Amino acid sequence: MTDPFKQLHDAMEEFSAERDWDQFHSPKNLAMALTVEAAELQECFQWLTEAQSQELDEKQLTAVRDEIADVQLYLIRLAGKLDVDIEAACWAKMEKNAEKYPAEQVKGSAKKYTSFMSNR
Amino acid sequence: MTDPFKQLHDAMEEFSAERDWDQFHSPKNLAMALTVEAAELQECFQWLTEAQSQELDEKQLTAVRDEIADVQLYLIRLAGKLDVDIEAACWAKMEKNAEKYPAEQVKGSAKKYTSFMSNR
Amino acid sequence: MTDPFKQLHDAMEEFSAERDWDQFHSPKNLAMALTVEAAELQECFQWLTEAQSQELDEKQLTAVRDEIADVQLYLIRLAGKLDVDIEAACWAKMEKNAEKYPAEQVKGSAKKYTSFMSNR
């Protein structure tokens, strides 16, 4: 079995079982923890310009890598509790997005992009 | 090639290129979008009890699935822009967590769990 | 002048000017910082049950007080940059809410509440 989602899921399940942490891992709590981790990831960028955010130094990148992992791990854990197949959900969502944002209509204009996005 | 992270990454890259959206996808902006999607996922649970959050009906689950996908897709997109290997980052983080929260020390007690967590 | 919003606004403006921090305080960046602080506030509650969240000990309450202040201060700073009168905005929003959620229609039922909320 080489599916990375499945492997990470199983490793987290074991990790959590060994610590008796399942009692804290309701979907509600996991969704809260996920948002907190996403905010910590965002914090790495908040005082940087967009250009600076593309040129992180090694120290910044190490922090970012850890936060990306935290978001991913809580997402896998939450999806596991709800029996959601993340990969399948992503492909289904990409199809919806392709219908919602037809390339020929939204291409090239920031105005169109943001007005599309804000009218979702 | 069957790595789901890679396949989703490439599909998003193509999707974005076709729409000229790369100009909006600085790491800073993608990190913001990720947090917004995490908050939308959290919103599905905010007025539910923890018990209710474990027993979603089909309509709730459909919404949750879409939001999980949105978080995952922005995370892949952000990691791609920064050349971060999500899977490797997750395994590295799990090792750090294993050192930080030794099973024998944190097991079983909510008090220990939350005090550990709040002293991170 | 005894308006607390105005007094806090002026104190923050002075604080920021003394440190040359205005350059970082675009509305975009302040909105990011606000979300990060809100997530830190939320983090205080994430592993607590709803009942526990009502009975914080003094240490928890001190942390919560600080995070509430951080959210409030960034909100005042952001509103100031955009010339938004927070108090007036609140009263206007409460009127909108009164129209959107008529007491006689939404009263008493969790189901009605959450379905109202999720259909916003």
Add this chain to the structure above:
Amino acid sequence: MTDPFKQLHDAMEEFSAERDWDQFHSPKNLAMALTVEAAELQECFQWLTEAQSQELDEKQLTAVRDEIADVQLYLIRLAGKLDVDIEAACWAKMEKNAEKYPAEQVKGSAKKYTSFMSNR
């Protein structure tokens, strides 16, 4: 009595009592709702440049005003549930900040600012 925090607090309490919504308003849930509203506020800015975020048009500003109000109202509601005096908490936090970021040490340099901030 002209304290705006108190007036808004009392108006929200009445609004909530009329709708039997107190049952949903545990501090935990209110903290979640606050973060969701902060993220909605942030969403108004996420695809804008920092410069654009300073020059909102009337439509954007109307949306921002509503989201600022939502954040403020949930913050007042949460603070009320925990008997936290927001204004006092803000002044106390500003004193802490003045000690933590001495003007003469942090002035003028983005590098110093962000490294100060990231080492909090």
